[in-house]
Amino acid sequence: MTAGSEARAHPGRRRGVSVDAFKAILAKDLRVELRTLQSVPAMALFAITTFVLFRYGLDRTTLSGSLAAGVLLATVLFAAILAINRLFVAERDEGGFDAIRLAPVDGTALGVAKAGALMVYLLVLEAITLPVFAIFFLDSWSGLPALAGVLALTDVGLAALGALVSVIAANSRARDLLVPLVLLPLLVPVMIAAGNAAEPLLAAQGPDYGGIGKWLGFLALYDMTFIAVGFAVYDFLLED
Amino acid sequence: MKVPSLRVTSIAAVLCLSAGFALVFFYAPLDVDQGFIQKIFYLHVPLAICSLAGFVIAAIHAIRHLRTGDPVHDVRSYVSIHLSVIFGVGVLLTGSIWAHASWGKWWVWDEPTLVSFLIVFLLYVTYYPLRYAIEDRDRQARYASVFAITAGAFVPLNFIAVRMAQSLVHPRVFATANGGLPGSMLFTFLVCLLGMALLWTCLVRFELAAKSASAKLSRLRRALEGETYAAPSGSRIAPGIVSRAPSALS
Amino acid sequence: MAEAASVQIATPPATSAAPIAASARGLWREFGELPVLRDVALELHRGETLVVLGPNGAGKTTLLRVLATLLRPTAGEVSVLGCSLPRESWRARGRIGYLGHEPLLYRDLTGAENLRFAARLQGLGPGAPGRIAELVDRVGMSRRADEQVRTLSAGMVQRLAVCRAILHEPELLLLDEPSSHLDPEAAALVEPLLATAPDRARVLVTHEVDSGLAEADRVLALRAGGAVAYEGPANGLSAGDARAIYGGAP
Numbered sequence: 201m202t203a204g205s206e207a208r209a210h211p212g213r214r215r216g217v218s219v220d221a222f223k224a225i226l227a228k229d230l231r232v233e234l235r236t237l238q239s240v241p242a243m244a245l246f247a248i249t250t251f252v253l254f255r256y257g258l259d260r261t262t263l264s265g266s267l268a269a270g271v272l273l274a275t276v277l278f279a280a281i282l283a284i285n286r287l288f289v290a291e292r293d294e295g296g297f298d299a300i301r302l303a304p305v306d307g308t309a310l311g312v313a314k315a316g317a318l319m320v321y322l323l324v325l326e327a328i329t330l331p332v333f334a335i336f337f338l339d340s341w342s343g344l345p346a347l348a349g350v351l352a353l354t355d356v357g358l359a360a361l362g363a364l365v366s367v368i369a370a371n372s373r374a375r376d377l378l379v380p381l382v383l384l385p386l387l388v389p390v391m392i393a394a395g396n397a398a399e400p401l402l403a404a405q406g407p408d409y410g411g412i413g414k415w416l417g418f419l420a421l422y423d424m425t426f427i428a429v430g431f432a433v434y435d436f437l438l439e440d
Numbered sequence: 441m442k443v444p445s446l447r448v449t450s451i452a453a454v455l456c457l458s459a460g461f462a463l464v465f466f467y468a469p470l471d472v473d474q475g476f477i478q479k480i481f482y483l484h485v486p487l488a489i490c491s492l493a494g495f496v497i498a499a500i501h502a503i504r505h506l507r508t509g510d511p512v513h514d515v516r517s518y519v520s521i522h523l524s525v526i527f528g529v530g531v532l533l534t535g536s537i538w539a540h541a542s543w544g545k546w547w548v549w550d551e552p553t554l555v556s557f558l559i560v561f562l563l564y565v566t567y568y569p570l571r572y573a574i575e576d577r578d579r580q581a582r583y584a585s586v587f588a589i590t591a592g593a594f595v596p597l598n599f600i601a602v603r604m605a606q607s608l609v610h611p612r613v614f615a616t617a618n619g620g621l622p623g624s625m626l627f628t629f630l631v632c633l634l635g636m637a638l639l640w641t642c643l644v645r646f647e648l649a650a651k652s653a654s655a656k657l658s659r660l661r662r663a664l665e666g667e668t669y670a671a672p673s674g675s676r677i678a679p680g681i682v683s684r685a686p687s688a689l690s
Numbered sequence: 691m692a693e694a695a696s697v698q699i700a701t702p703p704a705t706s707a708a709p710i711a712a713s714a715r716g717l718w719r720e721f722g723e724l725p726v727l728r729d730v731a732l733e734l735h736r737g738e739t740l741v742v743l744g745p746n747g748a749g750k751t752t753l754l755r756v757l758a759t760l761l762r763p764t765a766g767e768v769s770v771l772g773c774s775l776p777r778e779s780w781r782a783r784g785r786i787g788y789l790g791h792e793p794l795l796y797r798d799l800t801g802a803e804n805l806r807f808a809a810r811l812q813g814l815g816p817g818a819p820g821r822i823a824e825l826v827d828r829v830g831m832s833r834r835a836d837e838q839v840r841t842l843s844a845g846m847v848q849r850l851a852v853c854r855a856i857l858h859e860p861e862l863l864l865l866d867e868p869s870s871h872l873d874p875e876a877a878a879l880v881e882p883l884l885a886t887a888p889d890r891a892r893v894l895v896t897h898e899v900d901s902g903l904a905e906a907d908r909v910l911a912l913r914a915g916g917a918v919a920y921e922g923p924a925n926g927l928s929a930g931d932a933r934a935i936y937g938g939a940p
Contacts, residue, residue: 224810232798235838295792298760299854302794303811304784364590368583372573382570382587385563386594389601396605418604422597429593433586436506439762439776575722578762 221305225313230320232290239286240321243279247329250275251336263337269398272333273391276326276351277358281380283321284362287314288370297438307438311430315363322355343407347398350412353419354394360426361386367437393418446645453642456635460628468628477541482629484534486636487527488557492595494524494640495564499592502585514581517588519647521567523640528561556602563591708736710769711862711891712757717766719752719916726752727916730766734908736861739892741902741924743932744912750895751791753912754864757893758788771862784812787860789868789884793851797840801831801850804839805857812858825853829879844871852880863892899932911935 233239254271255261263271291297291310300310330348334341365383369375397415400408444452464482498520505513535554540546549555570587574580712734719727727749734740742750755761757770759779768775773782795804802822809818826835829849839847848871856863868884869877886892886905896902903909906924911932913919919935920927 218813220813221811224807228796228799228803228807231803232796236798290796290798294796295790295794296796298788298790298792299794299808300811301760302758302783302786302788303808304780304813305811361590364586368570368586369573371579371583372570373575374569374573378566378570378573382563382566385559385566386590388559389594389598392601392605414604418601422601425593425597426590429590433506433589436582437586439582439779577720577722578764 218305218309221300221303221309222313222316225300225310226316229313229317233317233321239283240324243282243321243325244328246282247275247279247325248332250278251329251333255336261337262339264339264402264404266395266399268337268402269395271337272330273354273394273398275329276322276354277384277387277391279325279329280318280322280358280362281383283318283325284366284383285369285376285379287318287363287366292370301438307435308431310438311363311367311434314366315359315427315430318362319355319359322358323352326351326355338402339404340406343401343403346407346409346412347401350394350397350401350416350419353416353423354390357390357419357423357426358387360423360430364426364430364433364437367434371437389422390419393422446642446649449638449642449645453635453638456631456638458635460632460635463628463631468625469622477538480534480538480541482632484531484538485629486633487534488531488553489633490636490640491524491527491531491557492560493637494520494527494644495560495588495595496592498524498588502588502592505581505585506589511581514585515648515651516644517585518571519644519651521564521588523643523647525561525564525567527640528557528564531557532561550606552602552606553599556599559598559602560591560595563594567591708738709772710734711736711738712740712770712893714757714763714768715766717753717756717768718764719749719756719761720764725764725916727756727912728918730910730912730916730918731921732908732910734891734893736891737886737888738907739886739894739905740908740910741906742893742895742910742912743897743899743902744919744935745914747914748912749916750912751866752916753910754788754790754866754893754895757862758786758790758864759783760788784858785861786864787855787858787862788864789851789855790864790866791870793839793847794854795839795847795850798838800836800838801826801842801846801853802835804850805835805853808854808857814858818857821857822853825857825883826850828883829853830876845873845876848872849876849880852883856883861890863890865892866895867897868894900929903927903929903932 251271254275258267258271260267288296291300301307326348330344330351334344338344361383365379365386368382369378372378393415397412397419400410400412460482464479468479468482470476470478498517501513501517501520505511505517532554535551535557536546539548539551539554567584567587571580571584574583710733712732714730714732717727717730718725730749730753732740742753744750752761756763756768756775759770759775759782762776770782771785773779775782795801796807799807805822805826806818809822814821823832826832829852831846831849831853834842834846835850839850842850848868852868855865863884865884868880872880884892894902894905903924908922909920909924909927909932910918911920911927913935920931
């Protein structure tokens with residue numbers, strides 16, 4: 201009898217992730233974004249406006265240390281949510297999920313491609329807003345290269361978890377609400393680690409590179425954990 | 441493996457907890473630093489440990505659910521999270537009371553375990569809106585399992601991060617003025633911990649039994665109404681218990 | 691274990707010797723607690739066409755999606771191209787061509803880009819560009835293949851969707867009202883691409899009872915609510931009976 205639990209059993213694992221499918225989906229997403237510009241400009245604009253809000257909310261014209269790190273990271277996090285909400289819009293509205301599920305392609309390829317696209321958006325966002333942030337608030341720019349590195353490592357975790365939560369929310373009601381609700385607690389450790397790593401880099405008297413190692417180590421651990429979780433579960437999320 | 445019956449577990453839980461509380465009030469010594477209020481620790485910490493263990497257990501059930509597709513594991517995962525969240529409310533309340541009694545404020549950011557717990561609690565509370573937002577029962581169960589696994593992986597990372605961020609030296613649970621937990625306190629604590637674990641297990645099994653009963657009831661009702669179903673069915677929002685052999689008259 | 695009473699009407703023994711392309715027995719599909727397909731059975735051999743008739747809400751589209759491996763059966767045995775669903779869905783994908791109500795084309799890409807994307811997903815090799823060009827030409831879209839899909843009319847989009855569906859030369863075609871949005875000229879272009887062939891099987895959902903019955907080797911007629919009214923060879927069902935299933939509306 202195949203009724204009941206057997207009918208529900210997960211389809212067997214297929215042969216490994218299709219790298220070509222991953223590349224195809226990533227290329228498709230980047231092409232669409234380039235053509236429609238629906239995520240990155242909004243993120244950048246949001247970030248810059250938020251900087252202005254912080255300037256008045258905190259009543260400060262220069263920032264350093266933990267305050268600077270906090271403002272920058274919180275802004276990047278919230279801007280990321282804008283992109284994450286939009287990540288699967290085309291798939292949902294234009295039948296993209298069906299198109300990809302009909303193909304002999306592992307669901308993982310879709311998840312990883314979306315995470316990859318999100319990573320690209322975040323890197324572009326930071327390329328635009330980091331200089332703006334420096335111009336607005338920083339007295340010394342010498343810590344910026346290292347800060348860019350910290351942000352890049354943060355982006356990996358942000359992209360991995362963001363894509364995962366986005367898939368979960370894409371197929372539910374109240375999806376725009378669900379993303380920040382579920383994602384923000386999950387990102388608290390990132391905030392802690394990235395904030396603590398960035399703080400000495402933005403110190404008023406110049407960057408201090410000591411003690412940053414353990415935070416970068418933690419970020420790497422965090423990133424790897426959720427990349428692994430993503431790889432393990434994307435298939436289950438995209439089945440029906 | 442023969443699992444003790446619900447009645448046995450309930451009795452054991454009651455006995456153990458009673459013993460624990462008796463020990464707390466009559467046997468365990470008064471803490472030099474914090475006085476009587478320190479005794480809330482015997483409630484707070486076991487609640488926290490059981491709650492966290494519950495989240496991990498939920499993640500394990502979720503993994504089994506994804507691997508086998510059997511909805512039974514999803515129900516167990518759901519109930520585990522449900523009860524751990526309730527225990528979590530207890531953790532936050534007792535933690536807050538302890539904070540106020542010890543340091544005069546209703547919340548302190550200095551106690552890393554409490555703060556980590558708050559974040560974990562905030563995450564698991566989103567489990568409910570997530571489930572309610574997905575209508576298809578099958579997909580709801582699968583997504584909930586993915587959430588349980590992701591959140592389960594998150595818990596240890598969260599504790600590590602918060603602990604690493606801890607900068608102040610602060611009276612910690614296992615460090616009293618004597619620099620360690622004396623034997624009598626440790627014994628009392630372990631008894632309370634065991635009692636709380638039994639309570640958690642007991643409540644989980646009660647809830648599972650209740651769900652199973654109500655699912656059977658609705659199946660029988662449907663059969664009486666003349667709809668002979670070959671298909672399995674369960675409640676829409678919370679996971680229903682589905683027997684392996686779908687039948688109108690199980 | 692009590693089995694639900696089968697609702698289907700007599701099925702004469704299959705006469706075709708060709709391998710079975712799709713079959714189902716006791717197929718149930720529920721959304722939440724609402725059954726959309728009730729105890730559906732069907733059998734389709736290679737080279738045959740199965741026409742699915744029924745009023746709106748009878749579950750025709752759902753049936754097609756189950757056969758396309760896009761939906762899991764809630765209960766029952768379903769097999770497509772020798773692969774049992776849902777356990778072996780992945781093996782059947784890539785051999786099925788599905789043309790549903792959605793064209794499954796990204797509106798911000800051009801027709802050609804969409805087809806190239808689909809070709810890459812299907813793992814078509816270096817012959818893909820040639821095949822795409824040939825198909826696009828045959829549906830009369832050569833001149834407009836490099837315009838974004840959002841600028842095209844519904845008929846043009848449907849023609850591109852047909853190309854997408856058969857790009858990978860599938861062994862099983864699942865067609866949900868393929869001529870919708872098509873004027874007679876376009877329909878004439880598309881028809882030969884979707885026609886019967888000895889090396890493939892077709893499941894065709896249509897509202898046009900007469901033309902549907904004319905093309906059919908086998909017919910599956912569903913009632914509103916998803917129960918089977920008739921399943922068997924096309925010559926076993928008259929046009930009048932077929933129309934009656936619609937409740938009198940032709």
